[in-house]
Amino acid sequence: MEQPIARTTKPVQALLVVDMQSAFVSGDGAVPDAARVLDRTIDLITRARAAGALVIQLQNDGEPGAVDEPGTPGWQIHLPVDADRGEAILRKTVDDGFEETGLGELLADAGVHDLAICGVQSEMCVLSTARTALERDFRVVLPHDAHATYDIPAAEGISDAVPAAMVSRVAEWALGDEVEIVARARDVDFTKP
Structure with missing residues (x-):
């Protein structure tokens, strides 16, 4: 299976920001490379x-x-939301951002076909949300430098510790060849839906 890294993409109509909550991106409990x-x-x-x-x-x-x-405090969204622009916060209780949130309907109502996904944690909520978006025939762009996770600790008799950067890359790989991975967030362009 080949998973090329795109240099540029056609513009996307939406940005999904996954779980950029204070507990995960600030303080002692932040993911590595939170900044x-x-x-x-x-x-x-x-x-x-x-x-x-x-x-x-x-x-x-x-x-x-x-x-x-x-x-x-850790539950709070870390980055401001501009409700005047129609931005929304959708609360979820599982990894998949589509499950019981109205996300699919919101995207459909806005006429979105192409979206970018960023946030935390790469192998959990980012991966699950991206996978469901692909299953629902959205075009998904995943900027490599705009998602992150934690190191996986060593497990005696199973493996050494796995660095967070490797976990994030494996999460990308697990999405297969349907996802568009770009090396840098700056390579993602946007347009109106």
């Missing part, structure tokens, strides 16, 4: 807004006691 993924996500949001593309943020509702438990 990078925040910087790239801010750039994507800024350019999407300027082009009139739809911006949607997904927010995970963690279990009681989790760092992303609703109402806790």
